[in-house]
Amino acid sequence: MTRPHLAFIATAAALTLTACQYMPWIGAGTVENPAPSEAAPPITVSTGEPATMPESEACAVIGSRGWQAWVNKMPGPDMQPTIHVVGQVDVRTGGYTFEWQEGPLDRSAHPALRLTLVPFAPDGMALQAITTMEVKYEAPALATGYSRVLISCGGAPLAEITQITDVF
Numbered sequence: 001m002t003r004p005h006l007a008f009i010a011t012a013a014a015l016t017l018t019a020c021q022y023m024p025w026i027g028a029g030t031v032e033n034p035a036p037s038e039a040a041p042p043i044t045v046s047t048g049e050p051a052t053m054p055e056s057e058a059c060a061v062i063g064s065r066g067w068q069a070w071v072n073k074m075p076g077p078d079m080q081p082t083i084h085v086v087g088q089v090d091v092r093t094g095g096y097t098f099e100w101q102e103g104p105l106d107r108s109a110h111p112a113l114r115l116t117l118v119p120f121a122p123d124g125m126a127l128q129a130i131t132t133m134e135v136k137y138e139a140p141a142l143a144t145g146y147s148r149v150l151i152s153c154g155g156a157p158l159a160e161i162t163q164i165t166d167v168f
Helices: 003-021
Strands: 061-072 082-091 097-102 112-120 131-140 148-153 156-161 164-167
Touching: 061 112, 061 148, 061 156, 082 112, 082 148, 082 156, 097 131
Parallel strands: 061 164, 112 148
Antiparallel strands: 061 082, 082 131, 097 112, 148 156
């Protein structure tokens, strides 16, 4: 390609990114949650398959993949079963840190675990490129087994894990 063509493509890409970042209707006023019938279905993620989620100002995650969950029931002194969830998320820059918030469990023998991933932007300088980071959750298991793990970020569904292995 010639230099004018490359300059045009670079300018168009920069304008598109700028327009996406400064949409006046995002964050303006109160946003109502959609009715359950209108809500988008959660993204089911299997190991190794990339997934994207709707962008949200409240969540810096732009994609995820490789989600796995298991319950560690290994015997031992004072051993308590623990639930483990791991996955990979893509963020706009390096240096992000993450925390997890637990949601309510269903009232069933095998409840669904609801987790919210909360990203924190880096302070100071950071790599200015889309970065893949591994996120991990570990906590005492509050049930003998789980039917699924639902992961959200910024109010948007991020993943649903339906295969939860018991490790003995």
